[in-house]
Amino acid sequence: xxxxxxxxxxxxxxxxxxxxxxxxxxxxxxxxxxxxxxxxxxxxxxxxxxxxxxxxxxxxxxxxxxxxxxxxxxxxxxxxxxxxxxxxxxxxxxxxxxxxxxxxxxxxxxxxxxxxxxxxxxxxxxxxxxxxxxxxxxxxxxxxxxxxxxxxxxxxxxxxxxxxxxxxxxxxxxxxxxxxxxxxxxxxxxxxxxxxxxxxxxxxxxxxxxxxxxxxxxxxxxxxxxxxxxxxxxxxxxxxxxxxxxxxxxxxxxxxxxxxxxxxxxxxxxxxxxxxxxxxxxxxxxxxxxxxxxxxxxxxxxxxxxxxxxxxxxxxxxxxxxxxxxxxxxxxxxxxxxxxxxxxxxxxxxxxxxxxxxxxxxxxxxxxxxxxxxxxxxxxxxxxxxxxxxxxxxxxxxxxxxxxxxxxxxxxxxxxxxxxxxxxxxxxxxxxxxxxxxxxxxxxxxxxxxxxx
Amino acid sequence: xxxxxxxxxxxxxxxxxxxxxxxxxxxxxxxxxxxxxxxxxxxxxxxxxxxxxxxxxxxxxxxxxxxxxxxxxxxxxxxxxxxxxxxxxxxxxxxxxxxxxxxxxxxxxxxxxxxxxxxxxxxxxxxxxxxxxxxxxxxxxxxxxxxxxxxxxxxxxxxxxxxxxxxxxxxxxxxxxxxxxxxxxxxxxxxxxxxxxxxxxxxxxxxxxxxxxxxxxxxxxxxxxxxxxxxxxxxxxxxxxxxxxxxxxxxxxxxxxxxxxxxxxxxxxxxxxxxxxxxxxxxxxxxxxxxxxxxxxxxxxxxxxxxxxxxxxxxxxxxxxxxxxxxxxxxxxxxxxxxxxxxxxxxxxxxxxxxxxxxxxxxxxxxxxxxxxxxxxxxxxxxxxxxxxxxxxxxxxxxxxxxxxxxxxxxxxxxxxxxxxxxxxxxxxxxxxxxxxxxxxxxxxxxxxxxxx
Numbered sequence: 001x002x003x004x005x006x007x008x009x010x011x012x013x014x015x016x017x018x019x020x021x022x023x024x025x026x027x028x029x030x031x032x033x034x035x036x037x038x039x040x041x042x043x044x045x046x047x048x049x050x051x052x053x054x055x056x057x058x059x060x061x062x063x064x065x066x067x068x069x070x071x072x073x074x075x076x077x078x079x080x081x082x083x084x085x086x087x088x089x090x091x092x093x094x095x096x097x098x099x100x101x102x103x104x105x106x107x108x109x110x111x112x113x114x115x116x117x118x119x120x121x122x123x124x125x126x127x128x129x130x131x132x133x134x135x136x137x138x139x140x141x142x143x144x145x146x147x148x149x150x151x152x153x154x155x156x157x158x159x160x161x162x163x164x165x166x167x168x169x170x171x172x173x174x175x176x177x178x179x180x181x182x183x184x185x186x187x188x189x190x191x192x193x194x195x196x197x198x199x200x201x202x203x204x205x206x207x208x209x210x211x212x213x214x215x216x217x218x219x220x221x222x223x224x225x226x227x228x229x230x231x232x233x234x235x236x237x238x239x240x241x242x243x244x245x246x247x248x249x250x251x252x253x254x255x256x257x258x259x260x261x262x263x264x265x266x267x268x269x270x271x272x273x274x275x276x277x278x279x280x281x282x283x284x285x286x287x288x289x290x291x292x293x294x295x296x297x298x299x300x301x302x303x304x305x306x307x308x309x310x311x312x313x314x315x316x317x318x319x320x321x322x323x324x325x326x327x328x329x330x331x332x333x334x335x336x337x338x339x340x341x342x343x344x345x346x347x348x349x350x351x352x353x354x355x356x357x358x359x360x361x362x363x364x365x366x367x368x369x370x371x372x373x374x375x376x377x378x379x380x381x382x383x384x385x386x387x388x389x390x391x392x393x394x395x396x397x398x399x400x401x402x403x404x405x406x407x408x409x410x411x412x413x414x415x416x417x418x419x420x421x422x423x424x425x426x427x428x429x430x431x432x433x434x435x436x437x438x439x440x441x442x443x444x445x446x447x448x449x450x451x452x453x
Numbered sequence: 454x455x456x457x458x459x460x461x462x463x464x465x466x467x468x469x470x471x472x473x474x475x476x477x478x479x480x481x482x483x484x485x486x487x488x489x490x491x492x493x494x495x496x497x498x499x500x501x502x503x504x505x506x507x508x509x510x511x512x513x514x515x516x517x518x519x520x521x522x523x524x525x526x527x528x529x530x531x532x533x534x535x536x537x538x539x540x541x542x543x544x545x546x547x548x549x550x551x552x553x554x555x556x557x558x559x560x561x562x563x564x565x566x567x568x569x570x571x572x573x574x575x576x577x578x579x580x581x582x583x584x585x586x587x588x589x590x591x592x593x594x595x596x597x598x599x600x601x602x603x604x605x606x607x608x609x610x611x612x613x614x615x616x617x618x619x620x621x622x623x624x625x626x627x628x629x630x631x632x633x634x635x636x637x638x639x640x641x642x643x644x645x646x647x648x649x650x651x652x653x654x655x656x657x658x659x660x661x662x663x664x665x666x667x668x669x670x671x672x673x674x675x676x677x678x679x680x681x682x683x684x685x686x687x688x689x690x691x692x693x694x695x696x697x698x699x700x701x702x703x704x705x706x707x708x709x710x711x712x713x714x715x716x717x718x719x720x721x722x723x724x725x726x727x728x729x730x731x732x733x734x735x736x737x738x739x740x741x742x743x744x745x746x747x748x749x750x751x752x753x754x755x756x757x758x759x760x761x762x763x764x765x766x767x768x769x770x771x772x773x774x775x776x777x778x779x780x781x782x783x784x785x786x787x788x789x790x791x792x793x794x795x796x797x798x799x800x801x802x803x804x805x806x807x808x809x810x811x812x813x814x815x816x817x818x819x820x821x822x823x824x825x826x827x828x829x830x831x832x833x834x835x836x837x838x839x840x841x842x843x844x845x846x847x848x849x850x851x852x853x854x855x856x857x858x859x860x861x862x863x864x865x866x867x868x869x870x871x872x873x874x875x876x877x878x879x880x881x882x883x884x885x886x887x888x889x890x891x892x893x894x895x896x897x898x899x900x901x902x903x904x905x906x
Contacts, residue, residue: 003765004503004547007531010496012544014551015558018492034823036800036830039471043463043577044563048520050457061520066513066567067501067532078460079520091465094457098467100847102833104798105468110497114519124496139833141812264816312456345557347489359594363717370487377489380555380592394553 009117019341023437032106042087045078060113080112084129089310101135120297131321138318143285144260151268160292165272171250178242182211192276224274283307294332342436343396346375350392351401353382368423462570472794476890485559495540498531513566533565542763554588573750584774591771596738597713604721613745618725624703631695635664645729677727736760747785795889796849799828803845804854806835821876
């Protein structure tokens with residue numbers, strides 16, 4: 001067959017790039033678990049009616065069909081999930097009797113959307129979500145908590161600093177009603193376009209679709225322009241002269257989120273009154289996240305409070321969740337070559353093979369090193385030592401081990417230093433034990449550039 | 454909405470069951486990396502012609518279609534991969550210029566098949582593969598290596614012992630030709646049905662479809678009945694009186710695999726001359742794996758040597774790989790309730806909240822504990838302490854922390870022991886730091902039973 005081509009929108013990584021992704025996923029998991037979130041995975045497919053229940057994305061769903069299947073087969077009507085929130089709410093309803101509430105879960109999985117691919121927008125992508133979901137009620141403090149957990153994730157990750165932008169749906173809904181919007185949902189969707197379409201287009205939309213006067217639209221744009229890293233946004237909102245109980249309640253909540261975050265991690269969480277989010281199920285705090293220098297990628301971490309997403313008619317499970325777009329984040333870290341790994345294989349050591357008849361001797365050395373958690377491979381051929389060293393070098397393996405009757409030795413192939421060593425006791429320096437993931441500037445690399453698609 | 458139902462063939466786990474899966478996946482990854490295998494992931498979809506290139510499974514492929522799409526869209530003709538070998542061979546061809554050979558990779562991902570679901574057979578399932586792939590040539594010793602890596606994985610996993618059964622395609626092809634088969638592929642597929650269909654049905658098939666005489670079919674069944682944990686199978690095969698160069702070459706290779714494995718891990722790898730594997734691309738050693746007491750599940754780990762799976766016409770990339778069926782293995786470990794986790798959340802500690810005004814005090818304690826890698830959550834409400842303790846107990850969290858002006862204390866809620874403690878220095882016993890995964894008999898559990906589908 002001819003050389004296959006990449007598929008647009010379905011990213012794949014070379015091994016050294018994949019190590020960056022693994023590092024991101026490991027860091028995310030570690031911090032989620034430190035905060036007591038339990039892992040779940042949901043199946044990749046949901047019934048189509050469940051997927052469409054949340055509206056607006058129907059054109060983006062991938063449906064499944066068995067090759068040679070009849071239309072009436074049970075699989076007809078299954079689609080790949082396009083996020084992890086809708087499957088999670090289904091999972092909670094289905095397993096409510098076996099879960100303890102408030103239920104704290106994380107979920108790291110792929111999702112699929114049939115969108116037009118571009119940088120930051122993929123047809124297959126990985127999301128890392130945390131949600132806290134209650135039965136009947138969910139305390140407000142979890143709206144502060146999930147933002148701070150994600151702020152901690154960003155602080156631990158390599159790459160550019162991130163700012164989590166927060167707003168409150170009650171505040172902006174109250175404000176839209178207060179200035180005379182007749183269709184609050186339309187106003188929400190209009191403001192959500194601010195980043196892409198700009199203020200003039202949004203003003204036109206607000207007037208045309210939400211029933212506002214041009215003057216009212218201007219006040220909404222003035223609201224949307226307010227941004228502050230502390231709680232000083234309160235007086236600025238009130239100065240716009242639109243007040244009702246919902247605005248006051250939203251201001252109180254937003255003040256609580258930003259105030260608590262400011263006290264714990266100054267600058268990590270910022271009030272941005274222009275954040276709306278397109279989805280109609282959010283009812284309280286909403287989140288988006290800007291990566292410094294990569295604003296054009298769009299939000300790398302979004303979510304919000306939802307009150308009625310999961311309900312079986314008798315019981316409602318209100319929740320709050322936030323979702324890290326791992327693939328989008330990697331578009332910055334890997335796609336732009338900001339970050340790379342110190343080698344392309346896990347191995348810290350390659351054991352040389354003197355001749356094929358003595359391969360078992362080298363295997364035994366490897367076994368002893370592995371028994372002490374040192375990742376080790378054995379040279380694939382008993383070529384001349386120079387060629388074996390080159391094989392290790394190409395992969396970035398720092399140490400080559402030479403078994404010998406007169407006593408083994410190990411060579412640091414970067415410095416050329418070779419010292420006698422015993423496979424039962426020798427350890428590499430900590431810094432070489434595992435591949436490290438760091439800014440590209442710190443390394444010479446051979447495959448750290450563009451992603452393969 | 455009404456309570457949603459599980460989808461047959463798409464398994465999901467409760468949090469405590471998922472911990473068993475995570476433990477399996479972590480163990481697998483750790484051992485793969487110790488042996489120097491690098492992680493890659495491939496996209497979930499492949500062009501249909503690529504998926505069908507390997508034949509025989511066309512009815513099982515799930516095709517993708519965008520809701521509301523036109524037939525001529527680029528996504529038309531994409532299907533979900535049904536294994537990880539075919540995508541891997543495509544990845545190697547596509548990226549050959551950026552990889553170093555022999556290339557050692559592991560890949561842990563979901564795959565999909567539109568099969569009739571039953572125990573051990575799923576529509577969505579997780580596979581964990583290792584392969585070593587060369588350019589132009591691949592040394593035979595890798596056929597020993599991959600079996601031993603998987604034997605190490607099984608030794609490290611909880612649950613029943615596993616035996617990796619090996620055979621050699623050259624040996625049986627030579628044998629089939631030697632007894633007069635006119636269609637060797639048909640003979641291979643017939644013998645592959647031995648476990649499910651039994652010897653009488655296979656003898657009938659061999660005669661009807663591979664052109665053998667009934668006497669020849671009997672000799673094939675006699676070959677297939679040979680099984681030995683050491684290299685004593687050689688004389689038994691020769692005693693059947695079918696000899697040709699291919700049989701001799703296959704016997705030499707099988708003797709090398711079983712001999713080396715017997716020396717390194719006695720009993721882990723066993724010659725079974727009845728193993729054929731259905732796929733036509735295998736050319737040397739083939740592997741299947743029986744889980745003691747769960748033979749009816751089918752093989753939990755299979756693979757083989759392939760010489761021409763990946764080729765661009767000029768260069769061929771021969772390889773050998775073995776694939777662990779994680780979901781099938783979990784059908785035994787979790788589905789049959791053999792193994793469970795010591796708690797359903799990562800948290801080792803829950804910090805009690807005295808009253809909502811002092812939640813920040815509890816948050817600070819949690820922060821100090823997490824800074825020393827102790828997974829900690831804060832009580833969701835400032836209820837009476839008895840209720841807060843019950844909340845921890847339901848999740849299996851072993852310790853509850855009580856902040857107090859007069860000095861903090863921590864209670865082991867299993868023993869009731871409460872002692873003064875400082876959040877900057879206290880550590881839980883090692884055994885309680887993380888959830889442990891062990892045989893069910895060792896624990897009282899509340900949700901370790903059946904999987905949710």
